[in-house]
Amino acid sequence: MKISELLDGIETRNLVLPEFQREYVWNRDQAKQLLDSLMKEYPVGGLLFWKTDRPPELKNIDTLPDKLGTVTVILDGSCDRIFAPRAT
Numbered sequence: 387m388k389i390s391e392l393l394d395g396i397e398t399r400n401l402v403l404p405e406f407q408r409e410y411v412w413n414r415d416q417a418k419q420l421l422d423s424l425m426k427e428y429p430v431g432g433l434l435f436w437k438t439d440r441p442p443e444l445k446n447i448d449t450l451p452d453k454l455g456t457v458t459v460i461l462d463g464s465c466d467r468i469f470a471p472r473a474t
Contacts, residue, residue: 387433389424401435401458405443434461 395401412420423430436459444459 403445403460405445436461
C-alpha cells in the first residue's frame, strides 16, 4: 500500500484507528528520518490491518458512516509511522 493510499483511507474513514492506539509522539527530525529511509527503500516494518464488521471503540469517530460490509482497523505499534509524512 502506498503512503498516499494509507492517508487517503484514513481521511475517508475507509481505514480507522482504534481508541487504544497511542497518540503521535515523534518529533519532526524522527519523521524526516523515516521519510529518508523510505526514499532509500530501506525496510521500515509492516502494518497490521484487521477487517471486521464489529470494530472496537474508534479514535475520533463517534459513529461510522453507513457502510456495507466491513471496516479496516489499523493495528500498528507505532501510529508515528503512519502520520510521519504529514508531520514534515
